[in-house]
Amino acid sequence: MRIPEETIDRIRQSADIIDVVSDYVSLKKRGQNWIACCPFHNEKTPSFNVSPARQIYKCFGCGKAGDPVRFVMDIENIGYPEALRHLAKKYGIEVAEEQLTPDELIKQNERESLFIVLNFAKEFYHSHLLTSDEGKSIGLSYFRERGFLDNTVESFELGYSSDQWDALLQEAIRRGYRPELLEKAGLILSKEGGKTYDRFRGRVIFPIHNVSGRVIAFGARILKTDKNQPKYINSPETEVYHKSQVLYGIFQAKNAIRQEDICYLTEGYTDVLSLHQAGIKNVVASSGTSLTIEQIRLISRFTQNVTILYDGDAAGIKAALRGLDMVLEEGLNVSVATFPDGDDPDSYVRKVGAETFKKYLSQHSNDFITFKTDILLKDAGDNPFKRAEIISEVIQSISKIPDPIKRQVFFQKTARQLQVDEQTLISESNRMVLTQQKQQLKQQQDKATNQRPASMPEELTEILNDFSVEGPATERRTSDPQNRQTRSPLSYQEEECVRLLVNYGAHELEPDISVCHYMLSELGAMEFVTPVFNEMLKEIRDGFLANEIRTADYFLQHQNQEYQHQTIGLVTVRHQLSENWLKHEIYVPTEVDKLADAAFTNILRLKKLVAEQRMRDIKQLIGQATDPAESDRLMVEYMHYKKVDIEIGRLLGTVIS
Structure with missing residues (x-):
């Protein structure tokens, strides 16, 4: 539509x-x-x-x-x-579109259709929780017993699924949704013989949102005692839901994480709900799965500081510690807090309240290295062999930290904690890193050896010869200026020329002489070899002939997406001058101050590269010529370009062979 x-x-x-x-x-x-x-x-x-x-x-x-x-x-x-x-x-803008039927919505595209049907399911479960007798007496009562208030139920869009076999399926069909789509979204299951039924039945529902707030999956908890049923079940992997890339509560928590500059990471849905309700909104959960590298990177979008909240289960903590080195590898500052035996974040915050909970975290949070060392030392006792193993394991964790200053601090602290010499830890770390690098290099060499052909095919040799320095210019042209491996030096100078034109085209070098006027006059009828830059140059020439200087704003608003993409790269400056220079009254010339020189130099380099390319082409033609008169004519032309090349080289101050 x-x-x-x-x-x-x-x-x-x-x-x-x-x-x-x-x-x-x-x-x-x-x-x-x-x-x-x-x-x-x-x-x-x-x-x-x-x-x-x-x-x-x-x-x-x-x-x-x-x-x-x-x-x-x-x-x-x-x-x-x-x-x-x-x-x-x-932004609260109404999009005036015709009302589409469910079938028409489905036809737009399958991915969007999955979002639509998942949103339908979320609204169905949420409505069932709040309006049906079964939902209120079972589902809502459970949430009330857990202490969850109405605003928490609304914020996380909690729901309830009926204990019927196909309540969701029947309502979806009534509204025009196809069973195949429901199955792709993980909402229904099929038995042999074609019978279909709801995946979630007789359970409270926890919708799982992505970062932008769209429902992508569900978690569901059973409320009755049934040894044949798991306590929690979750949506399967779908086109829109990959559990390794999702954190429960990230949509509700992202702003608080950014403002507080710290993320609390828990294990379960109710931990997130209870802490959020208590006013600790910067909290997410890994939903019972082992922490993944994608989840860590999702957190790192909003903060570099993570505190992992564990309950008092020692066995579970030890198992979790083994997977946390990857958090260090990503450069995050990781702390760990545990709670008294029998308590988890959910029960503890309900027991003591938000203020006492925060105070407890400030007093009982330790950096990950210290926490890990303490846990392992308690197990080792006075056994020297176990202590030696612990030292190696802790060193391996410290070695994962990418920041050398942080590594040094942790080596100092851990040396005191383990009562060993700091230099011993550093030496062992260097040995580990070197061994690992050698293993990686050997794996790369083995892989390269296995992939290398026994002999180079004749066709490949011919292609490589076509791309040699002596090859014709047309063979080295590229339409992809971002491909650094295939770009010619001429393409880089063409890019620089267009960059100067789109950034400074309207800037006057002299009265009534703009950068655009000067550069287009010097270029004459020259065409660029890189298609996108040649097309942009043509647009600029056309504009100039119509008394219009087409700069960045023109191309950023152009319908041609390739123009937009290239212009963004041309106008975006990666490094900016520090304000300290001005503070100390040190004047640093800007590009605008040296604009005339930049334009002059770019034109010279363009012409020099064109002359060099023309000389290569002429040499090839001389080698192929059979007529002496034609050879003489080509030699005269070659010497002309040689003189141009030498003169431009003298102006640029380059070394001439």
């Missing part, structure tokens, strides 16, 4: 890039822009740059770039119309 253009314009005007990105990533201000670790690829040093002035984002690591709508499309993995609807909902 098409969204009216005026509505699209209103959505785009309302959507603020900082506001939109902050729903998913914790941004930090740096100069005019904001930075963060990129949510699209794994990194420990921020390379994700957001510009509020231009309303764009750009990652210098993976190359992702765009505006608020593109960001939502990329982060949610949804289409353009769905991204617009998402933003419209966020």
